[in-house]
Amino acid sequence: MKNKTSNAGNVPEAPAPGRTTGAGRLLITVYGIFAISASARAGFQIATSFNDAPVAYLLSAFAAAVYIVATVSLARAGHRWAVTAAVAICIELAGVLVVGLLSVFDARAFPHATVWSLFGQGYGYVPLVLPLVGLWWLYRHRAAAAA
Numbered sequence: 001m002k003n004k005t006s007n008a009g010n011v012p013e014a015p016a017p018g019r020t021t022g023a024g025r026l027l028i029t030v031y032g033i034f035a036i037s038a039s040a041r042a043g044f045q046i047a048t049s050f051n052d053a054p055v056a057y058l059l060s061a062f063a064a065a066v067y068i069v070a071t072v073s074l075a076r077a078g079h080r081w082a083v084t085a086a087v088a089i090c091i092e093l094a095g096v097l098v099v100g101l102l103s104v105f106d107a108r109a110f111p112h113a114t115v116w117s118l119f120g121q122g123y124g125y126v127p128l129v130l131p132l133v134g135l136w137w138l139y140r141h142r143a144a145a146a147a
Helices: 023-052 054-075 079-105 126-140 142-146
Strands: none
Touching: 023 054, 023 126, 054 079, 054 126, 079 126, 126 142
């Protein structure tokens, strides 16, 4: 049985298993893959054909930035990082819903696809499901983040 004496600040304590372990690592990995793929897609689109659809390509770049922030903040422990992750994931969810709806009802607004077009159809609808899973994961581990 471990002695539960105070650490007195000499040695940092290992964080309790939380949102960055187990299935959380898979979630962070998927966000990382989306950060890389959205960044590559946006970079290529902006570099090669920005004038064709600047709004769509800037939205892809914005999505990439949101995925990067979500990835980093999900991977970090602590309450502030959990709040940052929640904000980034809520922005992601709002983006995929708004861009998804606009691309369905006004296809001319998005002549070229973005990561979030048609609710992420080009990515197997993962952009639609991923923020829901991310928010659920953060909610499930909210006590660990507050500690």
